Amino acid sequence: MDPDRSHASVEVPDPVSAVAAPAGPPGPGAPSGAPAGDRREERARRPGRWLVEWVAVFVGAVLLAMGVRTYVAQMFYIPSGSMLPTLQIGERIVVDKLAYKLGPVHRGDVVVFSRPPLEQANFKDLVKRVIGLPGETIASVDGRITIDGRPLAEPWLPTPPPPSLPSNVAEPFSLQHPFRIPAGEYYVMGDNRTDSADSRYFGPIPADIIVGRMAFKAWPLAPEVWVVALSVVAVGILVTLVVLLSRRPRRTPAGPAPPDGP
16 A cells, blocks of 8 residues: 555644634534523523513503403492492492393393483483383382383382382373383383482483493402402412413523543
């Protein structure tokens, strides 16, 4: 064998150039660990990113609450005793605003509606119970309400029920005589029949001023509402914990040790 040819076939890399050569972009299977300086810079930026995320969550929650209040549900305060004993003064109720967009008004529903033109009380909204439906003839006979000539069963009234007497206004809806409810309107009355300014005084209300139907008392909470409220709080806490735990930084496993030099 020619010794010159055997020595020429061996290529020895230049150690200086091998060390100084810049590394190219990692291939598809190459590890993507960032240098220590980049990790420190990322940790330095992390508090600002957390602040932006929490601000975004807060703004989203406010917008969601405003949307719910406008289109879905709203809380109302009971300022008077016209619905005693069903609703006490100072109680708060939640009103379902979607109820009558998805279904009809029923007799016996407790509804919140905007103040009608003939109402003298300085309230923006009122709460009463639906007693008469469109097209029905309502009357007061010996202190009892009749619908189309038949006595109306009113289980929501206390026992013995208070008399449902006509009002003293000179209007056909006062119930001094039988009154036929116009189409698209509802005759509403308070459960406190002896102390309630209702349709006997301001007439039947049109459907377009009804805000919604009472869903439940928000305060004081009934036992079944407490169960729902506590369940919602528990779920919220659980979701928050899961989100916070998922945000914790994960440790990158150490890669294989580099091979020893020649």
